[in-house]
Structures are given as structure tokens and as C-alpha cells.
Amino acid sequence: MKRMVTASAAAISVILASASHAAALPEYQTNSAWYSQAATVVSDRATTSTASTTAKNVIVFVGDGMGISTQTAARILEGQSKVDNQGGEENYLSFETFPHTALAKTYNTDQQTPDSAGTMTAMMSGAKTKAGMIGVSDNINRGDCEVSHERLLTALELATLQNKATGVVSTARITHATPAATYAHISDRNWEASVPEECEGKVSDIAYQLIHQAADINVIMGGGRRNFIPDSVEGPEGSNGRRTDGNNLIEDWQSFNSKGQYVWNSEGFNAIDTHTTSKVLGLFNSSHMEYEADRDDADEPSLSAMTEKAIEVLLNANSQQDQQGFFLVVESGRIDHAHHGGNAARSLQDTIEYSNAVTSAIETLTAAGELDDTLIIVTADHSHVFTMAGYPKRGNPILGLVVGVGSDDPSLANDDKPYTTLGYANGPGVGASFDAGVRGDLSALNTSAIDYQQQALVPTSSETHAGEDVAVFAMGPQSYLIQGAIEQSVIFHAINQAASLGGNAYVGKE
Ligand SMILES: [Zn+2]
Numbered sequence: 001m002k003r004m005v006t007a008s009a010a011a012i013s014v015i016l017a018s019a020s021h022a023a024a025l026p027e028y029q030t031n032s033a034w035y036s037q038a039a040t041v042v043s044d045r046a047t048t049s050t051a052s053t054t055a056k057n058v059i060v061f062v063g064d065g066m067g068i069s070t071q072t073a074a075r076i077l078e079g080q081s082k083v084d085n086q087g088g089e090e091n092y093l094s095f096e097t098f099p100h101t102a103l104a105k106t107y108n109t110d111q112q113t114p115d116s117a118g119t120m121t122a123m124m125s126g127a128k129t130k131a132g133m134i135g136v137s138d139n140i141n142r143g144d145c146e147v148s149h150e151r152l153l154t155a156l157e158l159a160t161l162q163n164k165a166t167g168v169v170s171t172a173r174i175t176h177a178t179p180a181a182t183y184a185h186i187s188d189r190n191w192e193a194s195v196p197e198e199c200e201g202k203v204s205d206i207a208y209q210l211i212h213q214a215a216d217i218n219v220i221m222g223g224g225r226r227n228f229i230p231d232s233v234e235g236p237e238g239s240n241g242r243r244t245d246g247n248n249l250i251e252d253w254q255s256f257n258s259k260g261q262y263v264w265n266s267e268g269f270n271a272i273d274t275h276t277t278s279k280v281l282g283l284f285n286s287s288h289m290e291y292e293a294d295r296d297d298a299d300e301p302s303l304s305a306m307t308e309k310a311i312e313v314l315l316n317a318n319s320q321q322d323q324q325g326f327f328l329v330v331e332s333g334r335i336d337h338a339h340h341g342g343n344a345a346r347s348l349q350d351t352i353e354y355s356n357a358v359t360s361a362i363e364t365l366t367a368a369g370e371l372d373d374t375l376i377i378v379t380a381d382h383s384h385v386f387t388m389a390g391y392p393k394r395g396n397p398i399l400g401l402v403v404g405v406g407s408d409d410p411s412l413a414n415d416d417k418p419y420t421t422l423g424y425a426n427g428p429g430v431g432a433s434f435d436a437g438v439r440g441d442l443s444a445l446n447t448s449a450i451d452y453q454q455q456a457l458v459p460t461s462s463e464t465h466a467g468e469d470v471a472v473f474a475m476g477p478q479s480y481l482i483q484g485a486i487e488q489s490v491i492f493h494a495i496n497q498a499a500s501l502g503g504n505a506y507v508g509k510e
Contacts, residue, residue: 067468166327225264335347
């Protein structure tokens, strides 16, 4: 033992001796832009104090399926679109500079790789549950009709009890798993417009719950109009409703909210007067809203436009109805859908728009003088089997073929064929990725095209979720509660504490 101490002390004295000869770090080190930029990040962190005050407002952004590789690739794609880019890798998405970060463990109570229903339930209620179930505890099973004895109170419901204005915004159907987990309680995510015959009278479908049974939500915006109108009624875009019970839930909402505004397209959306309106129902598509890459601004608003409008209406509800702050959930629902289709380009474009929506929120809150009172959490519900691979050189087009340092020609794999930087471990791939066991040749393909489907190793009709952790970013009051590797359910508890939602006061009560 003594010998080891002596050896270690000797090693330290060698280091000290060499250090004492170095008057300063060499200039080629300190003059490096990387060195000075990184030093600035640390000095800024050292002087940033995160307010320990109570969060008056809370916004939770959820990028559905936005794993960390998706974030990295979207950051580079956005960077490469900037005229002064240095390759694109140096870019940051808006939320990546938030002061506090954590990694969230996403598994469901019964599934190693999760689905959105169970993960969003964990974030909204503080308790994990099974895959496919929304706002109900793990004590029951998927498909159980009776759920009233196992309902989990959500952060949105607690916010309503605290007299906060509330909102839910998504580019998916507003009855889809992630947005539904803010307001609904049901044992099967697929029961969006009806429930199985054996459950009728025991539980209502998700759309019915939203209009008739859920907390009184100020702002509801997204897709999924078909789930609100009868199957005998044709919607404005020509497709019929999905409801078999004859209810027209849009008319029901209008009768409950005579001063509220129902809108279904960009024209109506743009006409919303945020100085007089405190209730909005916006259903902009029969099913999911369009991908950002396909969206026509004349037909549907963007996620960032919806985010800005939602905040303005919620702030107006605060002043008109004397509400105390707001709770808003904004989901980018289709990052996930494009990944399921093995289509990186659309997924990354939706991720960039998601980043824009966060910027839009910060700008709107800043203009209203509300930013310092707002806890903003930006995260994902789960990842995808999406990878960024090979040794492409700096600035190589992120959607392109791998071209290595010092070369203008694509790198070749062992089968003498080029390969893309982005790929999937499973999925539909490009046509027959492995036709008769042979990988397709990409030499003549434009892999940056919007419809291109990256090659996948394992052929599956739909690319799958992945089980690794997702990132959580936070800024604002008590955002320091978001740190380390955490269960996803911790997000609820951080919100509950930072915004004093009073969740603990309801423990053990009906
Ligand atoms: Zn999915």
C-alpha cells in the first residue's frame, strides 16, 4: 500500500513539474475558435442562475419519436440550409441551448421499447403504465372497459384545478395517443371515435371524452376532424366522419362555448382575434395534419403558427377570465410517422419545424413579458431505430451518400456499393432494400429526395420505435429539476413542483 502511495505522489509531482514550466496554454490552443466558443459556454453557464420561483406558465413540447440521432441529423440539415454554414454540424436546434438537460428512460411497464400512449401517460401523470393505455394505471389491462377506478390525474387536469388556462396542440389527430394522454382516460389508444360493443356504456371514446367529459380546455388545435363528426356527415374536405353514435361533437363544443371559435382551415385560423378569444377548437384535417414538407400554408397552419396563437389565446384567457397562468402541451406528431415510413427527409423537416415552434413560443412569451415566469420543457416520448453512420467528411450532405475525408467519391461497402449516412435498423427501406438477399445499388438514386426511403437492415412493413433514452431540455423556473438520467415519469413531478400544481394534495383521494 505504501509503495502505491509513493508511486502516485511521484506521478503527480512529474505533472506539476511540467505544468510549472508552462507559463500559459499555447496560442494555437487558445486561438482556436472551438476553444473560445466552448469557454464562453462554460462562463455563461457559471453565471446563469435558474430562478427558484414558482412557474406561472408551463409549456411541454413533445417531439413524437424524436430520438437523439433525429435531433443530430435535423440540426445538421438545418445548418446546411444556412448560407453561412460551416458544414452544418456546428448548428444548434433552438432548444439545444437550454440550460438544463436530462436523459429519460422511456420503457412502459410491460414493454421494453415503448409506445406513445404509455410514455405520454408517464410524463402527464407521474406514473408509468402499459403500452397502448392512456391516463389509466398499470393495475388494469389494455382493452379493459372499466377504467373509472384507475384514472390517473394529469398535469393538465391539475392545472385546471389551479385555475390555469390550458391548451393542447398537435400536428397529429388531436385524439391520437400523445395529445389524448393530456385529457383522456381509456385502456386502448385506438378507441378514438368509438369503443367496442362490449364497452359501450362503460367508457366513452377519446373524442367524446375530450368534448363532454374532459377538463375544460381553452385551446384545442390539431387534426382528426373525422373523429368528431358522424359517419353520415361529409366533412369540408370531402371525407365522411367516423362516429357511429350520431353525435356531432363540433356542434356540441360550439353549443357549450358560444363565445369560442371553431376553425378548420388557415383562413379561419388567421382570423382568430386573440384579443377577444379565450376558447378555440381548431381541427385542420380529417386525419393527421400534413407533414411540414408537404404543407400548404393556405390550407393548414404550421406548428409554430399554432404555438404562437395558442399562447396568445391562453394569455388572453388569463386576462379575460382571471386565470392564473397557463399549461400548454405542443406535440410535433409526425416526426414519428415519417420514421415509421423509413423516410428521414420528412421526419427531419418536421423536427426543424418543431425547433421553430419552440423559438416561436420564446418570442411570443418574450413579447408578452412572460418568459421568465414560464417553465419550458422540450423532449420526446421515445426514439426510433434511426442511425447516422459511416465516416462522412464535415459538411457532407446529411441526406446523401457517405463521402469520406479527402475524397469526392462515395465510400463503398464490402458489396462494392455506396451507402447513405442515415439509415434504419428495420423498416420498409427503398423498394427492395435486400431483394433476394442482395442490397440495392444507390449509385443512381437521389437519396436527398423528399420521398426517398433509407435502406433498412431488417425488412418490416413499418419501421419501429427504439428503446434507448431520449433527451429532455428545460429552461425557466426550477428547470434545474430536470437533470441526470431519470424515469420519464419524473417530468410530471418536476412540473408539479415547479408550478405548484398541488398533485401531492390529491394523493389517496378520489
Ligand atoms: Zn410511432
